[in-house]
Amino acid sequence: MNFDKNRNKIYTATVASSIVASALLLTPVQAESISFKDVSTSSSYYASINQLVELGAISGYPDGTFRPDESLTRGQAAKIIAQVLQLDGATATDPKFTDVPKSHQYYKAISALAESKIIGGYDDNTFKVNNVITRGQLAKVIAQAFELQPKNNEELPFTDVTDSYKPFVKALYDNGITTGTSETTFSLNKPVTRGQAVTLITRALNSVKDTEPDTTTSDTATFDLTIMHSNDTHGRVENAPKRATAVKEVRAENPNALLLDAGDANSGTLYSNEFKGQADLAFLNYMGYDFMTFGNHEFDLGSSPEGHQALVDFIEAANFPFVSSNVDFSKDSKFTGLFNDLISSEPENGKIYSGIVKEIEGEKVGIFGLTTAETKDISSPGSIVFENYIEEAEKAVKAFEDLGVDKIIALTHIGYDDSADYDNDLILAQSVEGIDIIVGGHSHTKLEEPVVVDTNTTGEAKDATLIVQAYQYSDYLGTLDVTFDDKGVVVDFEGKLLELANYADDPKALEILKPYKDQVDSVQNEEIGVSAISALENPRVSDEGNTDQLSVRKNETALGNIITDGMLSKAKQYTNKEVIMAVQNGGGIRASIGEGPITVGEAITVLPFGNTLAIMDVTGAELKAAFEVSVGSYPDENGGFLHVSTGTKVEFDSSKPAGERIVSITYKDASGNDVQIEDDKTYTIATNAFTAKGGDGYDMFAVAYADGRVTDLGLSDWENLVEHLKSIGDITPTVEGRIVDVAK
Structure with a gap:
């Protein structure tokens, strides 16, 4: 692989790998062919200057001189370094x-080095090029250009070097x-001459060469691997045909x-509801997934009358094997013969292995x-046991x-940064030596480029681990190109x-897709067995400035009450x-949902975004701040206006300035008593994952999410709505005064 500004170098030896073989060592003939009027063969700078000339990094002046004793400018230094690293900066x-x-x-x-974070400018936004x-x-x-690191913790012998340098x-x-x-002195502020600079740069190059694997004698000194990855597609098989095209390309x-x-x-x-994973599997098989x-x-489905039969059917029909190191299937007889707690180099399709070579x-x-x-808390695994992920990862690596x-x-x-109380990829990368790449899911994280973890839990340096994740719902296909050295260490990557x-x-x-889609389309028209006695409205303000109109984005509604x-x-x-x-x-x-029998399609249309249910721990102060955001635009509409569940009452005063409107927030406890929210107490609430992650400007919820105080249950919002409607029976829309403006 070539190394350019778009790639991500991991360790020092990678920097010059594309030029080491051809240019780092000059033969005597080459050296003799290069001359400057003012650089004799006896000059201490002679070999270094010739080396960089041969690389095309320096050329001297039009009068045939190099001027080794002249001070080097910042612009000249940038040009030399960029040419040594082969960064042209065109894009x-x-x-x-x-x-x-x-x-x-x-x-x-200068642009190429600035983008690569090798150089920077001054506070006044100048570079001071001259x-x-x-x-x-x-x-x-x-040091930054060649990614050089100190080799020990011993003190420098120089007494004049400040901490920043x-x-x-x-x-x-x-x-x-x-x-x-x-x-005892380094002379930080002393100007560098052109000859001194060239000497330091060539020494850095040769230092890199000394640690570079010998790529001229073996085709296997480095190994390139390409990975495509998906996660959390959640039954969105309508997107699979586009994923198939990307995979083929x-x-x-x-x-x-x-x-x-x-x-x-x-x-x-509905694809998941109707086909229990078989629709998804049809595309996984078609695209040729490896694992x-x-x-x-x-x-x-573990708690269903059939238990995990649908999962067993899914596994057995797969044209690829599964890997699972910390899941013990042994206590569920349905998986007998499917699960092998071993590392295999000859895996069978439709079987589960702890690991696979x-x-x-x-290359292996x-x-x-x-x-x-x-x-175990957010699904229905039954007798299936989930073991400690760090311990099982260490066993697998060994x-x-x-x-x-x-x-x-x-x-x-x-999960990339999910609750540390359970597990996440960041802790895994820091805790377990030997993992080169983590291809993740669960947290629906959009990692637009790989995350590099190169320190352990105590902050000490370790070989790099790359973490990738491709968001959700088959919106993206993740790709990762990675290069390993001959010791299996990641030295270069692009994702x-x-x-x-x-x-x-x-x-x-x-x-x-067609037969699956045809069936799903027909199911959408199925009635759920419940009727709306009158329409469950979803009002919006129709005329700009008409703040007297009711709106789902600023008023309590019967439909909002049912959903919450x-x-x-x-x-x-x-x-x-x-x-x-x-x-x-x-x-x-x-x-809205019209009067009469309610269909599956109507429920999906009410909540079409595929949001999932989440629970979140928040303080009373955070909850109060959230409701200030909720009513802060009133009487204007606000997409973040929060509908609340039964037993909750939010009183606000619209005559007050935004941010100072909440009068009181109460909820009913298990005994049916109204309890006032207190700032310093912590409460558990439910919401959708979009809101829990800080959507609609709920920064306080984003903080809770970042702190690991959110658990995404992964349960479909429209399915929850259907289930709740069925539990109620025929619906008579009611508004109960859950959200009240005391100024009216």
Whole structure:
């Protein structure tokens, strides 16, 4: 792989790998062919200057001189470093230094280095391109350009190096690039001459070369691997034909690319309800997935009369094997013969393994799987047991290493930054040595580029682990290109998400979709067995400025009440905590339900976004702040206006300024008493995942989410609504005074 500004270098030896073989060492003939009037063969700078000339990094002046004793400017330094690293800057982002216009001779070099975070400017937004570069500044640039690190914790011998420059000077000193201007001084602020700069740069290059694997003698010194990945598609099979097109395009360029799924293919749509995962599986098989791990929703049907039969059918019909290291299926007889708690290099399709060794172009890659232990609380696993993910990951890594496998992928459904009380990818990466790549799911995180974890839980350096995740609902296909060195260490990578909306539907995949879609379309018209005695309205203000009109985005509605009551009832089934209320953003309620028999399609139209139910721990102060946002625009509409469940009463005063309107918030406790919310107490509420993550400007909820105080139950909002409507029977719309403006 070539190394350019769009790639992500992991360790020092990668920086110059594309130029080491051809240019780092000059032969005597080459050296003799290069000359400057003012650089004799006896000059201490002679070899260094010739080396950079041969690389095309320097060329001297038109009069045939190099001027080694002249001070080097910041612009000249940028040009030399950029040319050594082969960064042309043609497509680099403009750093917008006021003294470096696009017409400037050093603009491309400075832009390339600024985008790569190798150089920076000054507080006044200038680069000071013609100022001389100091020894301290050049030390920092070289250390960052070649990713040089200190080799130990010993103190520098130099007494004049400030703390801000110490790690960079130490890196140069430890790697033999500088000895200072004396035994005890480095002279941070002293200008660097052109000859001195060239010497330091070539020493850095040669330091890189000394640690670079020998790619000239072996084709296997590095190994390139391409991975495609998906997660949390949740029954959105309508998007699968576009995913199939993207997969084919990636495979056309790299036929050996791995295709992995991190779980939760099931649950959330009528396709899941009707076909119990078989519709999703049809596309996984068609696209040729290599491996999959289990999400929590794969276990949703465990409490049904048939138990996990649908999951067993899903596994057995798969044209690929499954990986699962921390899930013990042994106590459920339905999985007898399907589950093997071993590492296999010859896996069978339709079987589950703790880990699998896959040989790709003669190299062995290990893949193991993990599923969140939270599954026992948010799904229906029955007798299936979820073991400690750190312990099982360590066992898997050791098993691979004992087999001589040093390239290891964890395929996980534990969440990128999910609750630390259970498990998440960040903690996994920090805690378990030897995992090179984590392909994740569960938290529906949109990682537009891989996250690098290169420190352990105590902050000490470790080999890099890459974490990727591709959001949700088959909106994206994740891709990752990674290079390993001959010791199985990640040295280079590039990852991105392919937006599937930009792809055409694969014709064959459309044929596969048709029978499933036809059945789903017919089910949408099915009546759920409940009627609305009169219409459940979803009012909106029709005329701008007509604030007297009712609106779902500023007033309590009967439909909003029913939705939140269903959310509260469902949430209470999934936690032992006291859930005091449920809230639903008015902007998420998109349609009314007409008078008469209610259909599945109507419920989906009311809540069309595929939101899931979440429970969240918040303080009374945070809850009060949230309701200030809710009524802050009143009497104007606000998509974030919060409908509330039965037993909750919110009183506000619209005559007060926004942010000071909440008068009181109460809820009913288990004894039916009205209880006032107190600022310093913590409460558990239910809402949808969109709101729980801070949607509609609920920053206080975003903080709770970031703190790990949110649990996404993954339960479809429209399915919850249907279930609740059925529990009520025929519906008579009522408004109960749950949200009251005391100013009226």
